Amino acid sequence: MWDTLLIAFALMLVIEGMLPFLLPAMWREAFKKLTVAGDNQIRFIGLTSMLAGLLLLYFVK
Numbered sequence: 001m002w003d004t005l006l007i008a009f010a011l012m013l014v015i016e017g018m019l020p021f022l023l024p025a026m027w028r029e030a031f032k033k034l035t036v037a038g039d040n041q042i043r044f045i046g047l048t049s050m051l052a053g054l055l056l057l058y059f060v061k
Contacts, residue, residue: 020027034042 019030034045037045
């Protein structure tokens with residue numbers, strides 16, 4: 001189980017690193033917008049992201 005968890009974590013790091021590497025200006029603008037967003041907006045983005053991940057896992061399995 002730990003192997004799978006570490007693989008998933010490694011893939012997350014690779015995917016999250018792609019945008020700042022390929023499009024740093026776009027990433028910076030998105031990050032600036034997040035810094036001025038309210039807590040509820042950030043929580044909604046996080047919840048939406050988690051639900052999308054769960055749905056993707058459901059369909060893959």
